[in-house]
Amino acid sequence: MYKVVRNTVLGIIIAILTAFIILTMVIRFTGGTPTAFGFSMFRVSSGSMTPELEVGDVIITREFDTATVKKGDIITYKSESGAMKDKLVTHRVVKGPYKKGKNLYVVTKGDANFSEDDPIKTTQIQSRFLTKVSFLKFIYNIFVTPAGLLIIIGLIIFAFFNEIVLFVKAILGIGYEDEEKESVDDIIERYMKEKKENELPDSEKSSDDEKNSGGE
Secondary structure (H helix, E strand, O other): OHHHHHHHHHHHHHHHHHHHHHHHHHHHHHOOOOEEOOEEEEEOOOOOOOOOOOOOOEEEEEOOOHHHOOOOOEEEEEOOOHHHOOOEEEEEEEEEEEEEOOEEEEEEEOOOOOOOOOOEEHHHEEEEEEEEOHHHHHHHHHHOOHHHHHHHHHHHHHHOHHHHHHHHHHHHOOOHHHHHHHHHHHHHHHHHHHHHHHHOOHHHHHHHHHHHHHHO
Protein backbone atom coordinates (compact mmCIF):
# COMPACT_ATOMS: atom_id res chain seq x y z
CA MET A 1 0.00 0.00 0.00
CA TYR A 2 2.79 2.40 0.93
CA LYS A 3 4.52 1.71 -2.38
CA VAL A 4 1.35 2.47 -4.35
CA VAL A 5 0.75 5.75 -2.49
CA ARG A 6 4.41 6.78 -2.85
CA ASN A 7 4.48 6.06 -6.55
CA THR A 8 1.18 7.86 -7.09
CA VAL A 9 2.27 11.01 -5.25
CA LEU A 10 5.68 11.10 -6.90
CA GLY A 11 4.10 10.38 -10.27
CA ILE A 12 1.78 13.39 -9.89
CA ILE A 13 4.67 15.64 -8.83
CA ILE A 14 6.81 14.47 -11.74
CA ALA A 15 3.93 14.98 -14.20
CA ILE A 16 3.30 18.55 -12.97
CA LEU A 17 6.97 19.47 -13.08
CA THR A 18 7.44 17.90 -16.51
CA ALA A 19 4.39 19.75 -17.89
CA PHE A 20 5.66 23.02 -16.42
CA ILE A 21 9.10 22.55 -17.95
CA ILE A 22 7.69 21.62 -21.37
CA LEU A 23 5.37 24.63 -21.26
CA THR A 24 8.24 26.92 -20.32
CA MET A 25 10.45 25.56 -23.09
CA VAL A 26 7.68 26.00 -25.66
CA ILE A 27 7.19 29.60 -24.53
CA ARG A 28 10.92 30.26 -24.66
CA PHE A 29 11.38 28.93 -28.19
CA THR A 30 8.11 30.10 -29.75
CA GLY A 31 7.62 33.39 -27.92
CA GLY A 32 4.05 32.37 -27.11
CA THR A 33 2.08 33.15 -23.97
CA PRO A 34 0.14 30.51 -21.99
CA THR A 35 -3.45 31.76 -21.80
CA ALA A 36 -6.59 30.15 -20.41
CA PHE A 37 -10.02 31.68 -19.77
CA GLY A 38 -8.61 35.16 -20.25
CA PHE A 39 -5.78 34.64 -17.76
CA SER A 40 -2.15 34.73 -18.90
CA MET A 41 1.12 33.78 -17.23
CA PHE A 42 4.41 35.62 -17.73
CA ARG A 43 7.89 35.47 -16.29
CA VAL A 44 9.50 38.84 -15.64
CA SER A 45 12.74 39.11 -17.59
CA SER A 46 13.93 42.63 -16.72
CA GLY A 47 14.24 44.85 -13.67
CA SER A 48 12.24 47.76 -15.12
CA MET A 49 9.42 47.26 -12.60
CA THR A 50 11.59 46.79 -9.51
CA PRO A 51 10.69 46.59 -6.64
CA GLU A 52 7.09 45.77 -7.55
CA LEU A 53 8.19 43.01 -9.92
CA GLU A 54 11.61 41.40 -9.67
CA VAL A 55 13.47 39.49 -12.37
CA GLY A 56 12.26 35.89 -12.33
CA ASP A 57 8.84 36.64 -10.85
CA VAL A 58 6.00 34.66 -12.39
CA ILE A 59 2.91 36.84 -12.75
CA ILE A 60 -0.71 36.28 -13.66
CA THR A 61 -2.57 38.85 -15.77
CA ARG A 62 -6.15 39.01 -16.99
CA GLU A 63 -7.87 40.37 -20.05
CA PHE A 64 -10.17 43.35 -19.38
CA ASP A 65 -12.10 46.11 -21.08
CA THR A 66 -9.23 48.40 -22.06
CA ALA A 67 -11.62 51.37 -22.08
CA THR A 68 -11.58 51.10 -18.27
CA VAL A 69 -7.79 51.37 -17.97
CA LYS A 70 -6.68 53.99 -15.46
CA LYS A 71 -3.58 55.60 -14.05
CA GLY A 72 -1.73 53.26 -11.69
CA ASP A 73 -2.72 50.06 -13.48
CA ILE A 74 0.08 47.64 -14.34
CA ILE A 75 -0.65 46.44 -17.85
CA THR A 76 0.88 44.14 -20.42
CA TYR A 77 0.87 45.46 -23.96
CA LYS A 78 2.47 44.68 -27.31
CA SER A 79 4.96 47.34 -28.30
CA GLU A 80 4.81 48.66 -31.86
CA SER A 81 7.98 50.74 -31.86
CA GLY A 82 11.51 51.07 -30.53
CA ALA A 83 13.79 48.33 -29.25
CA MET A 84 10.82 46.38 -27.86
CA LYS A 85 8.86 46.32 -31.12
CA ASP A 86 6.56 43.27 -31.39
CA LYS A 87 7.44 42.24 -27.82
CA LEU A 88 5.28 42.23 -24.70
CA VAL A 89 5.95 44.88 -22.07
CA THR A 90 4.55 45.00 -18.55
CA HIS A 91 4.68 48.56 -17.17
CA ARG A 92 2.58 50.91 -15.07
CA VAL A 93 0.18 53.46 -16.56
CA VAL A 94 1.37 56.96 -15.54
CA LYS A 95 -0.80 59.11 -17.83
CA GLY A 96 -4.19 58.82 -19.42
CA PRO A 97 -6.24 57.55 -20.84
CA TYR A 98 -6.68 60.43 -23.25
CA LYS A 99 -8.13 60.70 -26.72
CA LYS A 100 -6.09 61.73 -29.72
CA GLY A 101 -7.90 61.64 -33.03
CA LYS A 102 -9.97 58.47 -33.15
CA ASN A 103 -7.79 56.52 -30.72
CA LEU A 104 -7.51 56.33 -26.95
CA TYR A 105 -3.95 56.49 -25.59
CA VAL A 106 -2.06 55.91 -22.34
CA VAL A 107 1.54 56.50 -21.32
CA THR A 108 3.39 53.83 -19.35
CA LYS A 109 6.65 53.69 -17.45
CA GLY A 110 8.67 51.08 -15.63
CA ASP A 111 8.83 51.87 -11.90
CA ALA A 112 12.63 51.66 -12.00
CA ASN A 113 13.01 53.58 -15.27
CA PHE A 114 13.83 57.29 -15.45
CA SER A 115 11.94 57.97 -18.66
CA GLU A 116 8.42 57.28 -19.82
CA ASP A 117 7.60 54.93 -22.69
CA ASP A 118 6.17 56.15 -25.96
CA PRO A 119 2.38 56.61 -25.83
CA ILE A 120 0.45 53.47 -26.77
CA LYS A 121 -3.07 52.94 -28.05
CA THR A 122 -5.39 51.10 -25.69
CA THR A 123 -5.92 48.55 -28.47
CA GLN A 124 -2.33 47.41 -27.87
CA ILE A 125 -3.14 46.45 -24.29
CA GLN A 126 -3.53 42.71 -23.76
CA SER A 127 -4.13 42.29 -20.04
CA ARG A 128 -3.87 43.78 -16.56
CA PHE A 129 -1.62 42.55 -13.75
CA LEU A 130 -3.35 40.53 -11.03
CA THR A 131 -0.75 38.91 -8.82
CA LYS A 132 2.65 37.28 -8.45
CA VAL A 133 2.84 33.52 -7.86
CA SER A 134 5.79 32.87 -5.58
CA PHE A 135 5.75 29.07 -5.68
CA LEU A 136 5.87 29.09 -9.49
CA LYS A 137 8.94 31.31 -9.33
CA PHE A 138 10.50 28.79 -6.96
CA ILE A 139 9.62 25.85 -9.23
CA TYR A 140 10.91 27.67 -12.29
CA ASN A 141 14.21 28.67 -10.65
CA ILE A 142 14.80 25.22 -9.20
CA PHE A 143 13.67 22.88 -11.93
CA VAL A 144 14.10 24.72 -15.23
CA THR A 145 17.87 24.38 -14.94
CA PRO A 146 20.36 21.54 -15.59
CA ALA A 147 20.41 20.83 -11.84
CA GLY A 148 16.62 20.78 -11.77
CA LEU A 149 16.47 18.22 -14.56
CA LEU A 150 18.83 16.01 -12.57
CA ILE A 151 16.50 16.31 -9.57
CA ILE A 152 13.54 15.19 -11.69
CA ILE A 153 15.54 12.24 -13.01
CA GLY A 154 16.42 11.36 -9.41
CA LEU A 155 12.74 11.48 -8.41
CA ILE A 156 11.82 9.18 -11.28
CA ILE A 157 14.52 6.69 -10.31
CA PHE A 158 13.43 6.82 -6.64
CA ALA A 159 9.75 6.33 -7.49
CA PHE A 160 10.26 3.42 -9.86
CA PHE A 161 13.50 1.93 -8.52
CA ASN A 162 12.20 -1.65 -8.24
CA GLU A 163 10.67 -1.55 -11.72
CA ILE A 164 13.90 -0.14 -13.15
CA VAL A 165 15.96 -2.90 -11.50
CA LEU A 166 13.67 -5.61 -12.90
CA PHE A 167 13.78 -3.98 -16.33
CA VAL A 168 17.57 -3.86 -16.33
CA LYS A 169 17.80 -7.46 -15.12
CA ALA A 170 15.44 -8.54 -17.89
CA ILE A 171 17.54 -6.78 -20.54
CA LEU A 172 20.81 -8.19 -19.21
CA GLY A 173 19.32 -11.60 -18.46
CA ILE A 174 20.72 -11.64 -14.92
CA GLY A 175 18.79 -14.42 -13.19
CA TYR A 176 15.54 -13.13 -14.63
CA GLU A 177 14.53 -16.20 -16.61
CA ASP A 178 15.28 -18.63 -13.76
CA GLU A 179 13.38 -16.53 -11.22
CA GLU A 180 10.40 -16.13 -13.52
CA LYS A 181 10.35 -19.89 -14.40
CA GLU A 182 10.59 -20.97 -10.78
CA SER A 183 7.85 -18.61 -9.78
CA VAL A 184 5.52 -19.84 -12.52
CA ASP A 185 6.26 -23.51 -11.71
CA ASP A 186 5.46 -22.91 -8.04
CA ILE A 187 2.16 -21.28 -8.93
CA ILE A 188 1.19 -24.12 -11.29
CA GLU A 189 2.16 -26.78 -8.76
CA ARG A 190 0.16 -25.13 -6.00
CA TYR A 191 -2.85 -24.68 -8.27
CA MET A 192 -2.84 -28.33 -9.38
CA LYS A 193 -2.47 -29.58 -5.82
CA GLU A 194 -5.35 -27.44 -4.57
CA LYS A 195 -7.50 -28.44 -7.53
CA LYS A 196 -6.84 -32.16 -6.90
CA GLU A 197 -7.66 -31.80 -3.20
CA ASN A 198 -10.90 -29.96 -3.95
CA GLU A 199 -11.99 -32.70 -6.36
CA LEU A 200 -11.52 -35.51 -3.79
CA PRO A 201 -14.61 -36.71 -1.84
CA ASP A 202 -14.60 -35.94 1.88
CA SER A 203 -14.11 -39.62 2.76
CA GLU A 204 -10.96 -39.86 0.68
CA LYS A 205 -9.63 -36.63 2.14
CA SER A 206 -10.10 -38.07 5.66
CA SER A 207 -8.40 -41.30 4.59
CA ASP A 208 -5.45 -39.40 3.17
CA ASP A 209 -5.18 -37.38 6.36
CA GLU A 210 -5.10 -40.58 8.45
CA LYS A 211 -2.41 -42.06 6.21
CA ASN A 212 -0.35 -38.95 6.52
CA SER A 213 -0.74 -39.02 10.28
CA GLY A 214 0.23 -42.68 10.45
CA GLY A 215 3.23 -42.13 8.29
CA GLU A 216 4.50 -39.54 10.67
